[in-house]
Amino acid sequence: MKLIFEKSISGKRGVRFPECDVPCTCNIPNELKRKNYAELPEVSELDTVRHFTRLSKHNMGVDTNFYPLGSCTMKYNPKICEEVVLYKGLGDLHPLIPQLPDGNKFTQGALQVLYETSQFLSEITGMAEFTMQPLAGAHGELTGTMMIAAYHASRGQKRKKVIIPDSSHGTNPASAAIAGFEVVSVPSNADGVMDINEFEKVLDKETAAVMLTCPNTLGLFNPQIKKIADRTHEAGGLMYYDGANLNAILGKLKPGDVGFDIVHVNLHKTFGTPHGGGGPGAGPVGVKENLVEFLPISRVVKKTDETYALEYNYPSSIGYIAPFYGNFGVILKAYVYILLVGKEGLARIAENSVLNANYIMKKLKPYYHLPYMRTCMHEFVISAVKQKKNGVRAIDIAKRLLDFGFHAPTVYFPLIVEEAIMIEPTETESKQTLDKFIDIMIKIAKEADKNPEIIKTAPHNLGISRLDELKAVRESNLRWTK
Amino acid sequence: MPYISNTNEERAKILAELGLNSIDELFKDIPSELMSSSLNIPKGKSELEVRHFVKELASKNATDLICFLGGGFYDHFVPAAVGAITSRSEFYTAYTPYQAEVSQGILQSIYEYQSAISLLTEMDVTNASLYDGGTAICEAVMMAVRITRRKKIIIDEAVSPIYRKILHSYAANLDFESIDVPVGKDGRADRKTIESELDNNTACLVLQNPNFFGCVDDVTDLADLAHKSGSLVILSTYPISLGILKSPGEMNVDIATGEGQSLGLGLCFGGPYLGLMATRSKYVRQMPGRIVGKTVDKNGNRGFVLTLQTREQHIRREKATSNICSNEALCALAALVYLTLVGKHGLTELAELCNAKTCYARKRLLEIPGIKQKFKSPIFNEFILELPIDAEDVVSKLMHKKIMAGLPLGHYYKNMKNCMLVAFSEKRTKKEIDFFVESLGKNL
Numbered sequence: 028m029k030l031i032f033e034k035s036i037s038g039k040r041g042v043r044f045p046e047c048d049v050p051c052t053c054n055i056p057n058e059l060k061r062k063n064y065a066e067l068p069e070v071s072e073l074d075t076v077r078h079f080t081r082l083s084k085h086n087m088g089v090d091t092n093f094y095p096l097g098s099c100t101m102k103y104n105p106k107i108c109e110e111v112v113l114y115k116g117l118g119d120l121h122p123l124i125p126q127l128p129d130g131n132k133f134t135q136g137a138l139q140v141l142y143e144t145s146q147f148l149s150e151i152t153g154m155a156e157f158t159m160q161p162l163a164g165a166h167g168e169l170t171g172t173m174m175i176a177a178y179h180a181s182r183g184q185k186r187k188k189v190i191i192p193d194s195s196h197g198t199n200p201a202s203a204a205i206a207g208f209e210v211v212s213v214p215s216n217a218d219g220v221m222d223i224n225e226f227e228k229v230l231d232k233e234t235a236a237v238m239l240t241c242p243n244t245l246g247l248f249n250p251q252i253k254k255i256a257d258r259t260h261e262a263g264g265l266m267y268y269d270g271a272n273l274n275a276i277l278g279k280l281k282p283g284d285v286g287f288d289i290v291h292v293n294l295h296k297t298f299g300t301p302h303g304g305g306g307p308g309a310g311p312v313g314v315k316e317n318l319v320e321f322l323p324i325s326r327v328v329k330k331t332d333e334t335y336a337l338e339y340n341y342p343s344s345i346g347y348i349a350p351f352y353g354n355f356g357v358i359l360k361a362y363v364y365i366l367l368v369g370k371e372g373l374a375r376i377a378e379n380s381v382l383n384a385n386y387i388m389k390k391l392k393p394y395y396h397l398p399y400m401r402t403c404m405h406e407f408v409i410s411a412v413k414q415k416k417n418g419v420r421a422i423d424i425a426k427r428l429l430d431f432g433f434h435a436p437t438v439y440f441p442l443i444v445e446e447a448i449m450i451e452p453t454e455t456e457s458k459q460t461l462d463k464f465i466d467i468m469i470k471i472a473k474e475a476d477k478n479p480e481i482i483k484t485a486p487h488n489l490g491i492s493r494l495d496e497l498k499a500v501r502e503s504n505l506r507w508t509k
Numbered sequence: 510m511p512y513i514s515n516t517n518e519e520r521a522k523i524l525a526e527l528g529l530n531s532i533d534e535l536f537k538d539i540p541s542e543l544m545s546s547s548l549n550i551p552k553g554k555s556e557l558e559v560r561h562f563v564k565e566l567a568s569k570n571a572t573d574l575i576c577f578l579g580g581g582f583y584d585h586f587v588p589a590a591v592g593a594i595t596s597r598s599e600f601y602t603a604y605t606p607y608q609a610e611v612s613q614g615i616l617q618s619i620y621e622y623q624s625a626i627s628l629l630t631e632m633d634v635t636n637a638s639l640y641d642g643g644t645a646i647c648e649a650v651m652m653a654v655r656i657t658r659r660k661k662i663i664i665d666e667a668v669s670p671i672y673r674k675i676l677h678s679y680a681a682n683l684d685f686e687s688i689d690v691p692v693g694k695d696g697r698a699d700r701k702t703i704e705s706e707l708d709n710n711t712a713c714l715v716l717q718n719p720n721f722f723g724c725v726d727d728v729t730d731l732a733d734l735a736h737k738s739g740s741l742v743i744l745s746t747y748p749i750s751l752g753i754l755k756s757p758g759e760m761n762v763d764i765a766t767g768e769g770q771s772l773g774l775g776l777c778f779g780g781p782y783l784g785l786m787a788t789r790s791k792y793v794r795q796m797p798g799r800i801v802g803k804t805v806d807k808n809g810n811r812g813f814v815l816t817l818q819t820r821e822q823h824i825r826r827e828k829a830t831s832n833i834c835s836n837e838a839l840c841a842l843a844a845l846v847y848l849t850l851v852g853k854h855g856l857t858e859l860a861e862l863c864n865a866k867t868c869y870a871r872k873r874l875l876e877i878p879g880i881k882q883k884f885k886s887p888i889f890n891e892f893i894l895e896l897p898i899d900a901e902d903v904v905s906k907l908m909h910k911k912i913m914a915g916l917p918l919g920h921y922y923k924n925m926k927n928c929m930l931v932a933f934s935e936k937r938t939k940k941e942i943d944f945f946v947e948s949l950g951k952n953l
Contacts, residue, residue: 028613031621031849041850042588047862048939049869053753055887059725061756065629067853072590075849079594079618079842086614088602099604103512107556109596112777116567121578122779123916124571128905136569137778150549162640162780163835165822173682201822201832205651207684210827248538279536281545295835299512301598303839304615305605305637305799307781323678346678350643350671351779363563369553372510378532379513379520385535386523402535425608435608440823457514458523484807486610492806494609499804499816505634505793507624 028085031078032507035068041075066509085490086304087434093460095387097406097437097449098196098244100274100296105367108299108360117359122351125325131336138335141352142327144362145311151373152270152290153283154313158322159353164271166348167291167310168202168238173345174289174314174321175236175265176206181321181343186235186264192221194245194441199238199269208235215443219399220249227258234264236289240272241282244441244449245399246384246406248275256286265289265318270310273297274453275381275405278374288315298361299368309357323348379454380405383461387452390465394472398444406451408444414475419482421446424471426493427485431467510553571913575941578913579891579932581642581669581721582779583771585749586936587847591773594846601839605799609814610806615838616813619801622845629751629848629856630765631758632787637799638841639784639833642768643672646715646745647679648797648831649764649786653713653741654685655830656795661710662687665698667720668745670921676715685712696724696884696893698731707738713763717745718754723891723930724884725754732761748772748785748844750889752860757787764788773847774840783840794820797831859935863890866933866942873946874931879953883928891932893918893925897953900929906952912945 070078087094094101112118120137124130131138145157161167172189179186189203193212200210211229216222220243230237237259242248249255256266268287274297276282282290294300295308302308314322320343328338337352352358368376381404388397388407395409411421425435425448437449452461474482486492515523520532529535536544554562576584595601599614606612606619619637626635639645650662662680664673666689673689680687688706693699698716707714714735719725732742741763749771757765769783770776788796794817802816822829851859867890874880874894883893896903900917907914919926933942 028617030617030624031845032624035853039852040855041590041852042855044586044855044859044862044935045938047865049865049942051861051865052868053861053864054868055725055753055864055889059727059755059887060753061631061751061759064853065625065631065751065756065856067625067628067851067856068849069852069854070849072588072850075846076590076593078849079846080597082614082617083594083597083599084614085612085617086599086603087608087611088599090598090602092611094602094604096604096607101602101604104602105512105556107560109601111560111563111567113592113775114564114567116570116572117563118775118777119572119584120570120778121576121584121776121913122582123578123580124913126916126920127578127908127913128901128917129908133571133574133908134778136566139566139569147550153545162644163833165832165834166640166644169832173678176682196834197822197824197826197829198832198834200827201825201829204827204829205832206682250538250540253540253543276539278548279545280539280543284545285543293835301601302604302835303601303837304603304612304842305838306835307640307837307840308835345682347671347674348644348678349675349780350641350782354780355778356775356781359563363559365550366554366559366562367556368510368512370548370550372512372553373548373550375510375513378535379515381535382520382523382527382532383515385527389527402538404535404538426610429608429611434611437607454513458519460514489610491610491613491810491812492808494806494812494814495804496609496814496816499802499814502804503793503816504803505620505623505800505816506627507621 028081030507031068034070034074037069039069039071041070041072092432092434093456093464094434095436095450095452096434097451098271100451100453102299102453103455104299104301105364108363111363112356112359125337135335138327140359140362142329142335144358147365148292148311149313152313153281154290155316156319156322157311157313159311159358160323160349161310161312162349162354163306163308164291164293164310165198165202167312168198169205170312170323170348171267171289171291172203172206174318177321177345178318179235186233188233189235190229190237194243194443196269196271219245219247223251226255230258230262232263234262236265236267238267238269240269242272242275242404245408246403247399247401248404252285271296275377277377279377283315288318294357294361299364300357300360307354307357309354321345376454383452383454383456387450387461387465391468394469406449408447408449410444411446411448415446417475417479419475419479421448423482423485424448427471427482429486430488433464433467574911574913576913577915577931577945580916580930581768582776583932583934584936585771585934587773588850590850591843591846595839595843600842606815613812616801618842618845620813622841623801625845625848626785626787629748630787631756632765633790634793635787636796637801638836638838639786639798640837641782641784642745642766643675645766645784645786646672647676649743649766650713652764652795652797653743656792657712657741659710659712660685662713662715663703663706663711664689664715666690667692667722668715668717669721695886696722697726697886703731704734707735707740709738711738711740713741713743715743719747719750719889722884722893723888724886725889727755727760729760749860752856769844772844774843781837781840783837783844795830798833798836862935863933866937870933870942877950891930894929894931896927896929900927903952907948910948912948
């Protein structure tokens with residue numbers, strides 16, 4: 028498809044502004060002005076709408092296709108959530124109003140959303156208090172690791188080590204490293220969880236924290252998790268919970284009860300806010316009582332007269348990590364989602380996500396290598412090693428799935444499984460969809476034996492075939508030029 | 510619950526296939542003593558009830574104030590076509606475009622967004638977005654620290670104090686030190702002090718144009734100074750102003766950042782917004798965040814993919830250029846659609862319109878006895894009024910006249926207790942501005 032710039036015709040306009048109702052003066056001297064126009068497209072409103080509508084048709088989303096992308100929790104997002112962010116008084120609310128005198132009075136509804144969402148998340152995760160400010164999961168991790176550093180510093184310690192299992196998300200070591208920690212990776216054992224003996228070897232008085240997902244990225248729950256938390260605490264370290272996989276344990280288990288001290292939650296995964304083609308997300312962070320003093324400012328509080336206010340006076344705080352109160356629009360959607368599903372719905376989410384994952388895993392077991400023969404939680408990892416003997420790799424299977432109208436699972440992650448294919452169906456999918464997906468996965472396994480070429484050259488039905496990623500790097504072209 | 514598709518019978522069928530009697534058996538790996546015994550969350554409600562409830566919450570917020578409040582976050586008009594596109598669920602229910610063949614829509618839009626921002630800033634390359642204008646400065650600073658292997662950061666005090674606070678937290682918790690430099694008498698960067706601070710330990714100089722006080726500058730000379738000491742220059746910009754103002758590229762800066770909220774995004778109580786970042790080609794491999802590149806498929810058809818991924822956390826882990834994963838892709842799409850609708854000439858017209866309203870308002874406001882303009886430098890859409898009394902009192906009184914008069918600055922700058930930052934967008938009519946002037950005059 029042509030680029031919007033290639034459709035530009037001089038003189039076309041997509042929007043008209045009101046006529047200037049004041050004298051059209053300009054106070055800016057020429058030497059402060061730009062020399063040339065920015066060569067933005069010149070197109071009509073229809074040209075614009077048609078261009079982007081057509082582009083949207085070259086995109087799969089949860090609304091159009093099953094999207095079993097492991098570790099990403101691509102569940103259906105209720106439409107009411109999209110509606111409420113447009114309401115007057117919410118979508119158009121200026122973030123600086125609370126800083127005006129009596130400004131809190133003009134934002135009581137919005138502050139209530141922030142306060143109550145943080146209360147809900149504290150209850151769900153077993154934490155004492157939440158900050159809603161982190162703007163994405165990785166931003167939550169950075170906030171959390173900054174608090175870990177501040178906690179140890181307040182005790183006169185400069186602990187340098189963060190322990191992370193080798194199956195973790197890449198953001199965990201990246202966030203820890205940015206916060207100045209040395210990352211120590213611990214291998215997984217034959218059961219697919221962090222090897223406790225290896226863990227105890229590296230755990231020492233230098234350990235600032237242990238960062239874990241639970242269940243982990245293989246979709247497995249570590250039965251030793253409490254022991255890991257106890258050992259970490261005995262060594263004076265903190266337990267950090269990466270909430271990427273919280274969907275599996277909603278309403279069943281509170282990370283706080285297991286001994287986690289800090290939690291980040293991905294609202295765009297667990298709490299039904301859409302991923303937006305890569306964002307915006309939101310990564311609120313919760314902490315236990317002993318870490319509350321380090322939370323970022325500002326904080327939303329509920330006063331004795333039942334009104335809400337922003338408070339800034341917390342001397343031990345790590346400070347400001349975002350301009351305002353977080354990605355409010357995303358938080359509002361998550362708030363509405365929790366109100367809709369309620370207490371009983373949360374546990375049903377976990378149950379159905381785990382049930383759906385185990386069903387697919389059981390059905391695929393005869394056809395694909397399953398590196399860990401255990402009950403999985405909300406997701407599981409199979410390997411394409413059997414198919415690799417015929418030259419068919421995980422990426423090929425992923426591309427072949429696209430031909431049948433399924434988004435691909437996550438492939439080559441976690442890094443510890445060869446030819447990994449990570450499948451997360453979520454609770455919102457029906458048995459009928461799962462059965463169709465299973466049938467196609469079996470068909471592909473059979474194709475791998477009889478006609479591997481058709482998989483290796485997939486996709487075939489999309490109007491675009493496999494793209495040359497090497498060329499994109501070699502002949503780097505990152506923008507249109509006239 | 511309507512968001513779970515399977516019926517009880519279907520669940521029973523699946524359990525039977527798994528050879529299980531109850532769903533609880535699937536949770537057997539969780540030690541029973543760890544299972545939650547209570548959950549204090551309200552019972553689920555219907556969509557209709559929730560809608561009523563949220564409408565009621567919305568009505569507890571300001572809904573009908575005339576907005577002269579800016580401070581980097583502006584009340585601009587958003588054409589309906591922007592929402593029509595971003596509410597297409599093929600876009601908003603998609604994940605990061607890792608599977609390029611079924612993500613060409615979002616990938617091409619990001620490529621077009623990168624192009625549009627590069628053209629606007631006259632920089633070589635733009636990334637696929639960062640969280641917001643503030644964290645974009647932090648990422649730019651960390652990038653400059655990596656490139657120069659130096660740790661001192663010089664920040665002009667007229668860089669938004671909202672952003673400087675974030676930068677100070679990052680500096681306190683991460684591995685660099687920052688120095689804030691007060692502005693000169695004209696409200697713009699103080700050349701002399703900056704020159705004396707620039708040395709061979711300086712990673713970068715951070716500036717903003719127009720700056721937080723609304724003053725417009727040409728920082729080419731500062732860029733030259735910084736480059737002489739081997740330091741980089743980071744310039745935070747306001748994209749609408751680039752319809753008229755000298756671009757970061759023309760001023761020879763190394764990294765341009767900015768808040769993209771003004772490009773078709775609602776104010777939405779602080780987010781989601783859009784972090785802009787553009788740089789020179791030679792620094793692209795040190796840039797944080799995703800980047801989309803052009804390529805071809807097996808048949809030679811043009812297509813787009815995520816590229817230069819060896820910078821990123823999912824590949825490089827602790828050695829990545831940044832920890833960013835989720836970004837603000839949908840907001841970048843909104844910005845692209847907005848810039849497309851506004852177009853080449855429209856953006857300049859819009860910038861001129863904002864500037865004309867601001868000039869008119871300034872003229873009228875300065876006719877009020879006792880009111881002065883704090884700094885005499887050229888302005889774009891915003892400036893500081895110096896009042897004869899505490900700005901907080903004035904703002905408070907005008908709130909009751911349904912006017913959000915501006916931002917009192919005493920909170921951020923100790924010597925500016927009587928100062929108020931006022932902003933004007935194309936949405937403000939002459940009538941509204943006249944009403945503001947009249948009300949302000951009566952309340953001094």
